[in-house]
Amino acid sequence: MGDWKTTAGLPPGRRPRALSPLREHLRDTFWFAPTVALVLVVAVWTAASAADDAILTALRDAGDEDAVRDLLRIAEDAKTVVTTVSAAMMTFIGVVFSISLVAVQMAAGQFSPRVVRIFVRSRITKATFAVFLATFVLSLLVLTSYDSEPDPALVSSTPLVQSVLTVIMVGLSVVLFVMYVNSMLRLMRVVHVIDRITAESLRVVAGMPLDMAAEEPVALGPETARLAHHGRAGVLRDVNIARLVRTARQQGVVLRLIPRIGDFVTPGTPVFTVHGRNGGHDGHSGHDGHGGRSGPLTKGLRALYSQVSVGAERTFHQDLGFGLRQLSDIALRALSPAVNDPTTAVQAVDRIVQFLSAVARRPLGASLYRDGQGTVRLVQSVPGWTELVDLGFAEIRMYAVHSPQVTRRLVAGLDDLLGAVPEDRREPLIRHRALLTEAVERAVPEAADRAFALHPDRQGIG
Structure with a gap:
């Protein structure tokens, strides 16, 4: 199946609890x-x-x-x-x-x-x-x-x-x-809302498996089946990881979740690809004419449809980027002319930097879930480092050029992250810093004001 790149010195990923999705869904009800x-x-x-x-x-x-x-x-x-x-x-x-x-x-x-x-x-x-x-x-x-x-x-x-x-x-x-x-x-009070969002986001990070694949594509072996979504259209909220792992182990296959948690899926959208163990040699033979194997395998895989939860909105449960999305939304609304509250935007940037620091050295790209014997049974895509950085900074950077308080905090945050990340993760941070400098130079005519706006300051303008 190829080599799996895992976190050095860490044990295999923690096995999720079977009732985890149900518990989270009940928390979202009143x-x-x-x-x-x-x-x-x-x-x-x-x-x-x-x-x-x-x-x-x-x-x-x-x-x-x-x-x-x-x-x-x-x-x-x-x-x-x-x-x-x-x-x-x-x-x-x-x-x-x-x-x-x-x-x-x-x-x-x-x-x-x-x-x-x-x-x-x-x-x-x-x-x-x-x-x-x-x-x-x-x-x-x-x-x-x-x-x-x-x-x-x-x-x-x-x-x-x-x-x-x-x-x-x-x-x-x-x-x-x-x-x-x-x-x-x-x-x-916005500071407590931001704090709650950050706490939920860090809880998602803490709940991620310790076993993660590198950001490059992972070799899974030949694809033996592809399963499409048959339910209502909506946002993919989460999947029942424990039961998916159990089903994949019983069938002797590896499952890959095609959409990410938070993606919008419609009927007919491919949701899972099925890969036979060790290149597809799982003890079954033949195909059913729909891209899947015949016999017990196809019957067993029907249970996968009930393990996918689709709803009207995203949730924190398994969505790594949802917290950054909310923090970015709060900052963007604070920077709008109708609100004009750069201090709130700075507070949101504080937490964005905190979140990115928490994942700065974690392997990203795909979560690997193993069965009790340590065999990978489910691969779930998660946002990579570049995507998380873009989500946290791109929109804020575009709308913050006329607010020196926010640009100074952005520069300080990017500099702090540049000192915290490995060498191979510096490129998106350097890119955003350069784009921010160019945008401020275009928008601010006075050299002294440009220098002031681009001076790193963790309090924005203390």
Whole structure:
């Protein structure tokens, strides 16, 4: 199959977890956490109701009527609290999250529409919404447990434990509300949005396999099949790596993902090429007339279609360049005449340099995923170094020529990266530095201003 160039001194790539795509998809939804919370609150209410019945029965069996009357009195007082909570909680939910939607809309207009997913994925937002709904539902369930019998001797249920749980949920709601407001105020500040994007991007880098191919093409052996996309058109969000590796091992083949994560695919777009093990000798013979092998191989490969996730927008899960795309978008919007906020652009450039520094010495080009025996089973293309540098600097460089604060930061960032990368990765950085110098020389007539604009400064203009 040819020699695989891997990171020196590092063990083979980490095997991905099978549920990884599902977990990430659920994080991109807003319904899952509230649904789980509602199911849990019904289960907790059922247990609390049984506990209340057991307490009342035990007291009556013991003949302690005074304790029974005290219990009924406490429960009746608690009913007032539960009724108030039930009436106020839903109104509170509506007001809080209406304000939140306005805040999200403002953030999307000021920063980038792609930052909305940060709000959707926010754990504190989901937890707050889930607990608020759970408190409201619990209060309704508790109200149904109250007996309407006027005679205490005929009362069969005293929801004391349930009422205590409701008060606890109200207290938890208050705490989460304070945390939620603090989180929302942070996310409305661009520096924290940029920080979150950078953290997600670096998490993608950390999750990449340690086993990477060099940027030159990798020899896979002869192609034995090509599988096209049959689902809806959309952005390739991710693939289920663990199951693809398992399928390739069972079939004795190597799979290569043709589009990159983040590419737009339509029905009929080639998605996988199949390469027979050791040049195609996998124990099967014959072809089916559609570019694939006949028999068990073709049947087994049908399972690959369900391992490809296509959606409306890109996600961070396996997309190495998505973070740079968002940082670049924020910087471009800050440099637009309508916003004119070069300081925000400098903050975005700071993080672009941080991200590129994190991948400066990593092998790029293709991720190699191996089975338990160490055999490569899946090859997934990732952006190369030159593409990442272009994504991070090209557009910003074009629109920053009239902002010396940004050009000075760009020059400093490029110089820092030139000192951090290997010799074979210096060319795109040198190219961008030269293009930036030429653009400033054309746009700025005064020599002193040009010299000022091209002076490296990590704070732009401190």
